Amino acid sequence: MEPHSPNRPPLLNPALPVEKAREAIADLVKELLEEAQKQTPLNFELTPLDQSINRILGSDLLSPIDVPAADNSAMDGYAFDGACLKDDGDLARLQIVGTAFAGKPFDKVVSSGQCVKIMTGALMPAGCDTVIPQELIIESSNNLATIEFEKKLLKAGDNRRLRGEDLQKGKAAVSAGRILRPSDLGLAASLGIKELPLRPQLKVAILSSGDELRPLGEPLSTGTIYDSNRYSLIGLLNRLNFKIIDCGIVRDDPASLKKAFCDAAKQADVLISSGGVSVGEADYTKQIMQELGDVGFWKIAMRPGRPMAFGTLKPVDGQANKKRTLFFGLPGNPVAVMVTFYQFVQSALLALNGASQTEPTLMQAIAEAPIRKKAGRTEFQRAILGRNKDGRPTVRLTGSQGAGILRSMSEANCFVILNHEQGNVAAGEWVDVALFEGLL
Ligand code: AMP
Numbered sequence: 001m002e003p004h005s006p007n008r009p010p011l012l013n014p015a016l017p018v019e020k021a022r023e024a025i026a027d028l029v030k031e032l033l034e035e036a037q038k039q040t041p042l043n044f045e046l047t048p049l050d051q052s053i054n055r056i057l058g059s060d061l062l063s064p065i066d067v068p069a070a071d072n073s074a075m076d077g078y079a080f081d082g083a084c085l086k087d088d089g090d091l092a093r094l095q096i097v098g099t100a101f102a103g104k105p106f107d108k109v110v111s112s113g114q115c116v117k118i119m120t121g122a123l124m125p126a127g128c129d130t131v132i133p134q135e136l137i138i139e140s141s142n143n144l145a146t147i148e149f150e151k152k153l154l155k156a157g158d159n160r161r162l163r164g165e166d167l168q169k170g171k172a173a174v175s176a177g178r179i180l181r182p183s184d185l186g187l188a189a190s191l192g193i194k195e196l197p198l199r200p201q202l203k204v205a206i207l208s209s210g211d212e213l214r215p216l217g218e219p220l221s222t223g224t225i226y227d228s229n230r231y232s233l234i235g236l237l238n239r240l241n242f243k244i245i246d247c248g249i250v251r252d253d254p255a256s257l258k259k260a261f262c263d264a265a266k267q268a269d270v271l272i273s274s275g276g277v278s279v280g281e282a283d284y285t286k287q288i289m290q291e292l293g294d295v296g297f298w299k300i301a302m303r304p305g306r307p308m309a310f311g312t313l314k315p316v317d318g319q320a321n322k323k324r325t326l327f328f329g330l331p332g333n334p335v336a337v338m339v340t341f342y343q344f345v346q347s348a349l350l351a352l353n354g355a356s357q358t359e360p361t362l363m364q365a366i367a368e369a370p371i372r373k374k375a376g377r378t379e380f381q382r383a384i385l386g387r388n389k390d391g392r393p394t395v396r397l398t399g400s401q402g403a404g405i406l407r408s409m410s411e412a413n414c415f416v417i418l419n420h421e422q423g424n425v426a427a428g429e430w431v432d433v434a435l436f437e438g439l440l
């Protein structure tokens with residue numbers, strides 16, 4: 001196969017629409033996945049349930065049992081043979097012959113004209129297929145010996161859960177690629193499964209490039225700033241449960257960058273750098289990339305986050321797995337780092353790690369105030385989602401939207417995503433919104 005060449009379009013071409021960039025990234029990820037599959041068969045880490053949250057399930061989780069394992073009652077009430085509902089007369093009158101508890105079944109056969117008091121989850125006694133809920137019993141008749149109810153209130157088979165109704169033995173309870181949620185762990189436990197076959201966590205190296213950057217704990221001299229991007233990236237990557245290899249701050253010189261890139265490629269599946277990809281600075285990063293791999297430098301039609309480099313690094317000497325390393329060179333501006341991560345990196349990393357759901361859920365909300373927007377680029381404005389007096393979702397922007405103003409991000413709880421073609425937004429218009437957090 002021809003090696004992927006993301007070297008198009010060059011820096012001076014018209015800016016690349018966000019969707020085109022996403023497609024090129026998805027294509028390359030697919031290529032890397034195919035390559036990896038050829039090199040080594042998938043191996044999974046058998047992991048206890050209580051350590052599996054947010055990890056990616058490697059293979060379908062097949063149910064070893066029928067769920068429920070036997071027919072049982074869905075209600076507290078009385079179990080009986082539903083055939084009597086077809087008999088003449090409006091009322092049914094049944095003799096109570098015993099009680100069935102969850103975990104303590106009634107073990108005799110129930111005949112016509114009889115019923116058994118039954119609790120939710122208790123096995124249906126032999127001879128019964130229907131349950132009349134407690135609250136439908138005619139009260140005056142509720143002495144200890146018999147019950148009475150109106151036949152028209154139910155039909156045969158009501159309020160009974162059938163064996164295998166939720167899940168049949170041998171069927172997939174959870175599909176491969178699921179990013180495991182609390183309900184998946186509970187489901188696995190309900191099947192008696194203690195350990196899950198998980199995808200090994202992707203190893204992601206991060207570094208910050210820039211002579212002006214200082215690590216935390218060092219005093220700032222004139223013109224220097226603290227390296228904040230690495231901490232935003234650590235937060236983003238931790239949430240996705242990847243393994244982080246922190247390569248620190250790298251000076252803006254070719255030798256240091258080259259060494260850092262090689263070190264990262266040796267250990268990691270993916271390298272994410274920030275800074276040093278804008279016009280002017282990109283030139284020597286480009287030179288290094290020509291030696292180390294195949295990387296395109298893009299100008300993307302978006303705001304914030306215009307410049308971005310993307311491609312692969314060749315396997316380096318001493319690298320055990322001989323795989324190419326996926327590389328993202330994100331812009332330096334702190335908000336641009338986060339926006340480009342959410343927009344391009346997150347879905348690529350999840351796909352590379354075998355996740356089946358890689359895209360965030362979008363919703364729509366009403367703009368509380370007009371929003372200025374230039375057609376011909378995608379904009380990611382930071383905003384707060386709320387509700388108006390009719391209970392409808394609304395959004396308002398968080399103050400100044402500069403690419404370096406991290407507080408606009410910190411105060412926000414969502415992005416308003418204004419698509420490529422869209423122009424100015426009027427107050428009251430519906431806009432696309434991506435929430436920073438979701439219920440999982
Ligand atoms: P660059 O893309 O390297 O030109 O950086 C663009 C802007 O982001 C400059 O103001 C940098 O100082 C700033 N910047 C770059 N890297 C970082 C970082 N790791 N932490 C905070 N700000 C950064």
Ligand code: MG
Pocket residue numbers: 209210211275276281332
């Ligand atoms: Mg820089």
